[in-house]
Amino acid sequence: MTLRLHDTATRSVRDFVPKTPGHIGIYVCGLTVQSVAHIGHLRSGVNYDMLRRWLTHSGFEVTFIRNVTDVDDKILVKSVQSGQPFWSIAYANKLVLDADYRALNVLPPTYEPLATAHIPEMHELIAELITRGNAYESATGNGDVYFDVPSYPDYGRLSGQKLDDMLPAGDAPERDKHHAADFALWKGIKADEPADASWPSPWGRGRPGWHIECSAMARRYLGAEFDIHGGGLDLTFPHHENEIAQSHAAGLPFARYWVHNALLNLGEAKMSKSLGNVIDVEAVRGMGIRPVELRYYLGAPHYRSRIDYSDEALREAATAYKRIEGFVQRAVEVVGPGRPKQVPPAFAAALNDDFNTSAALAVVHDTIREGNSALAATDETGVRAALTEVRAMLGVLGLDPLDDAWGGGDTGSELKPVVDSLVKLALEQRAQARARKDWSAADSVRDQLKNAGIQVEDTPTGPRWTVGEQH
Template sequence: MSLRLYDTATREVREFEPLVPGKVGIYICGLTTQGAPHIGHLRFTVAFDILRRWMIRGHGYDVTFVRNVTDIDDKILRRSAEHGRPWWAWSYAHERETTQALDVLGVLPATYEPRATGHITEMVELVELLVDAGHAYPAADGSGDVYFDVQSWPAYGELTRQRIADMEPATDADPRGKRDPRDFALWKGVKAEEPASASWPTPYGRGRPGWHLECSAMARKYLGDTFDIHGGGVDLRFPHHENEQAQSRAAGLGFARWWMHNAWLTISGEKMSKSLGNSMIVSEITRGVRPLVLRYYLGAVHYRSTIEYGDTSLDEAQASVERIESFLTRALTATGTQAQQVCVDARESALPAAFAAALDDDLNVSEALAAVFAHVREGNRALAEGDSSRVADELRAVVAMTEVLGVNPLDEHWSQTPASSREHAVLDTMVNARLAQRDTARAARDFASADAIRDELAAAGIAIEDTPAGARWALHH
């Protein structure tokens, strides 16, 4: 089947064809390194990691994946000043923390991960192109600002299907130097209250780049004037992506042929953000939640659907991961195979048709996971029937599919991260031993001892649920 993806610009799912046969260029707006990343931030990284993995594994594309780092920005300057830190030190510390969080969740490293501050020359060149073409102008107030003239570009607003007359004024700079309040800043002149190190010389005076300019210049640098896919969170569509497209195309560039946007991760119906005070920092949440479980949770819902975070969300993800792990563990024992050999074999094996069809349908991960669990059920039936050949087939299939989704429990990555699968397996053995003792005590009607074991496990952060199939345990979140 051909890969079909939803294009935000056309608002339709259509067949994807790369600009250059066999090669795909993807640009994703990365994080602004103003603070530690929370799980709402990482929703987009997991979604586009699945896209990248599927393009490689399912279609054999050579993917160039660019995810930028916005390391100079109003928020960075403000927050670093509030904490009495140099802006570049503040930014770099959070860039490293973001990199660590992505690695913990098994997100593949980008082909290129350019920093905005490393591409000032390319940004100034783009500004000059726009000024020369009559689509940008230096502010007349002597501020050193340079603005994009939205009225000069009739297509402005086409990405989000808005009319200029209906738009709110741009709030990225003092409006006094603008011809139109909706004009946005390409370049921001140096300000007395900002550190001198946060500015660079240009023909328009010292200053620093506007946010939108950064991404246009870096995308052009690494992917060329025209490239395949530009993606990011749905909140970036306007003004960020609208402005990127306008300034790039006004400069004569083809820019992105496809726009893809993932929905938010919300809590109590609101976007998870630092301003709401409800952020869940990745480094903190993975103290009590296995990274594999968190990765599964963030990637289990269609990328265009909102994820509502609740008290039981991670419990449900953990139960799903444990169903997969239980089958894989039993299947490895039944077939006498080694985990890493199965991983190698699975990467070369054909993927189940239902799974491939689901991902070709605009990355329908819900249906893809349904295919995974269908094969888990079939594998469990084969185990019960003692059919080792079928078990081996289902083992390879499940590993191959979960590898594409980035949640293969047998991948060595998960044994190298905190609260890893290996540690969980050890904990599982120890807890189940105590549960067996509890069952023995209950069978002997020694309820005091049984309750004492339950209380002991609860004090250690382990919740017990008695089901018809026996006791189940989970870590408190």
């Protein structure tokens, strides 16, 4: 396999070569759990889950790390405002995040480190930077420690910015810094912050700065050098720029490739908690969109393409997925579920060319058209060939309709047998009405099912029902 990835640092597409043959280490910046995640956040989860699945399918052993920031300025502000412990706010939001990932069939990471569980590793890295002359304690004695940005000559290389053009880092008063761009590695305890949101350190009680967390946790789980560092495009600066500076200054080779997914915008602005323009998974469910359809919507565009959200676009994506699902269901009725085989060369070529899911899904739809033609011609061999290829491709993307993860659509897996039984009972009543030519009663049963969100399609092999719009 030759995977080509867009290299953010050089603005080019380069052949990817893993550090260790047969193994790939990936670190993805996870979320700050200050509130419930929105679908813009979840795009990152879906994009990197699909990449991970493709690499695994291609024969690599993947160690996938996705952290959780469970202490930061915004969480502490909410703690003070609400009177809740900061850890209670973080934990409650993480539970919702975990449920959202499960709903979208995002695989659990190999490890999911919490920032608050890795304070010693951060202390170690900060101490190394001070020893090397790349960090310093605040002269005011308030316990703050800062990274000395001018001491790292390559600062700005990832984002293409020049130090002289940068605005001051807004994470601490400028009076405490040697240079306005210097950023906090450790923040001394403040009187207006919760007392329990601090830890002892060589520089006094306090808490970590945002950027030091990821460098320390990446080293803890992936070593001094690893293959891919991922995250949203909005993290390029300052977060990833700062990670590179502090890691390289400490003598760590750090990430060999940087991958950034584009944002999901609502109107002219990115979807953001701070802007208040967010749509979460529950809101999407309230629109009648299933999690599998949301995953398709988030994963179908190329990962570096911006998504401009609209209800109409989301519904169009849901309809497109229903067409995929409809073919799989019709094909299974004819030839059975079969065994997914290797993906077609065109599909593999699309994913190996900067992980182009849009082009890969075009191959899926082309194969479905061939499968539909085979269905119309009652060509079971052609149907079976198309079905196994389609399921193989969808499986790589986590979108196979027959995957147990989807639990039968909108109904939970534990309710699916009950729903099956009730719908079959209604369909038997409809069949009996049709047998006695009581068309009014048969139509009434069908209308009642439709009002309940169940669509009935009459096929040569008998009635077939689906949840939502008819295929």
